[in-house]
Amino acid sequence: MIEAITVKDLYKLYRVGDSIVRALDGVSFEIHKGEFCAIVGTSGSGKSTLLNMLAGLEKPTKGEIVISGSHIEKMKEDELVRFRREHVGFIFQSFHLIGTMNALENVALPLMFRGEPAKERLRKADRMLSLMGLDRHKKHMPNQMSGGQQQRVGVARALVSDPDIIFADEPTGNLDSHTSEEVMRLMRRVVQSQGKTLVMVTHDDHLAEYADRVFHIIDGKIVKIDVNTSEKNEKGKKYETI
Numbered sequence: 001m002i003e004a005i006t007v008k009d010l011y012k013l014y015r016v017g018d019s020i021v022r023a024l025d026g027v028s029f030e031i032h033k034g035e036f037c038a039i040v041g042t043s044g045s046g047k048s049t050l051l052n053m054l055a056g057l058e059k060p061t062k063g064e065i066v067i068s069g070s071h072i073e074k075m076k077e078d079e080l081v082r083f084r085r086e087h088v089g090f091i092f093q094s095f096h097l098i099g100t101m102n103a104l105e106n107v108a109l110p111l112m113f114r115g116e117p118a119k120e121r122l123r124k125a126d127r128m129l130s131l132m133g134l135d136r137h138k139k140h141m142p143n144q145m146s147g148g149q150q151q152r153v154g155v156a157r158a159l160v161s162d163p164d165i166i167f168a169d170e171p172t173g174n175l176d177s178h179t180s181e182e183v184m185r186l187m188r189r190v191v192q193s194q195g196k197t198l199v200m201v202t203h204d205d206h207l208a209e210y211a212d213r214v215f216h217i218i219d220g221k222i223v224k225i226d227v228n229t230s231e232k233n234e235k236g237k238k239y240e241t242i
């Protein structure tokens, strides 16, 4: 199996006053290419710290993170910026859409940072929004769309630059449960059909059921990994703990 992400002995310690917080306390795992992994834990367990570290947004205190063959813990800031632009897509809880741009322009934005010509940017964004079932909303501004539609724009924007890996931080945290399930199904389908690796952080065990594997994190340690044993990997199928 090809590894998209390899993490070895990862630690992140914070000094708070006189005490040390062990936000990540010796974490090791691999995420395979094309896999959908959920990182699940309660508030303060270390999920965001782990995701930030995988995305190269924060430096570990100790340990290794290898993504698509590169040691990102050794990269300088400008290398990290380039690495993220070329290899990584992000989906955020609060969508992070630009309010003054329509759906098409929002989705095309990451391609501008990569220096692609305008016509090409809009063509790719248009195609991605169609894939998300947003044909009728391409010219809508964020405030003219529902939460679920806005997050589908967010998913389109994360995928438009054809990244190897997508990181999603509580992607349905601002949606009702019905809309959350819809967005999860769509995310799962698109990521699967395009062979992308998806790493999602959530505190919601229920939504984690869409993942191939679920990593449970408590006090900065991965205490359990559940594997979805169903073929189709639909929600609610059987999991085995390894």
Ligand SMILES: Nc1ncnc2c1ncn2[C@@H]1O[C@H](COP(=O)(O)OP(=O)(O)OP(=O)(O)O)[C@@H](O)[C@H]1O
Residues within 6 Å of the ligand: 014, 015, 016, 021, 022, 023, 041, 042, 043, 044, 045, 046, 047, 048, 049, 050, 203
């Ligand atoms: N910059 C920081 N300085 C000090 N402590 C921090 C810092 N960032 C995080 N922590 C601590 O590290 C631990 C893990 O935090 P983290 O934000 O990763 O948790 P989380 O699982 O993402 O929580 P939530 O679901 O509430 O976002 C917590 O105890 C938190 O207080």
